[in-house]
Amino acid sequence: MSFKGSTTSMSTISESYSSVESSYAITAKDSLGVKAYTSKGNGYKLKVGELVYLRRLLRVNKKHSQTNLWLFTGAGTMSLERNVQDDDHSYLSPTLQFDYETKKVYGLISHQILRVGHENFDTTKIEGGFSFYETGYNETQPWFILKAKNTNSLDNQNEYTPTLRFINKSIYGEVGLTTKGDPSLHLMYTF
């Protein structure tokens, strides 16, 4: 989510997870959007379409840092395939995300609750990294971020993805490679 009246669109492509989404900032603190994604692991295949409401619960702007607390709420339908079984479910899924950044350091922790039927796909993410150097407003800033993620039922163990992030004003891009050797690509743009 960016500024009031903006539209932020993003896409992620990786071996186990791919998504596309777009949201509109109704106010400086609220946005509404749509998201579609597929996710797989451990014999599960998920196909999801959801409406997403994002609320910025807290922002602390200091001279050298910014701290945010966000609440994402997704309401959608999931096509859940496991072995030969294929079921459709509706769900409501909240995610709480805390992030902190300076010009040189970044950190994020989030937890999503996603339960459908008897299945638990709760996801925890922890990310941290640093910028190689500070840049001016019109320059591309490179970052190194280490991402850790675990999704119940889909992951037997934590997934680690060393990632290079590039930010140039409206464009936010990431290229990563999991420790299993799977590439991932993420692109975000604000109109």
Add this chain to the structure above:
Amino acid sequence: MVCAFCAQGIEKSFGSVAHVKDIFVSLENYFVAIESKDGKSIDEKQIRTIITDAGYDVQKIEVVSDSVSVIREKYEAK
């Protein structure tokens, strides 16, 4: 104001205001310079609203005689 992706909202928001001639965002020095078109002025309340809607807080608003291009040249040269 620590990230260009977040701060670009300030530039885009002021860019859509009819009376704004030029904008300069300085992450290094934590300020935004706005120049109004000749004979026009920008209301301080409007400035505060735009900054707040972009997700930031206003610490201080100061009127200076330099144009944005002069300020840009001065601070980008550093």
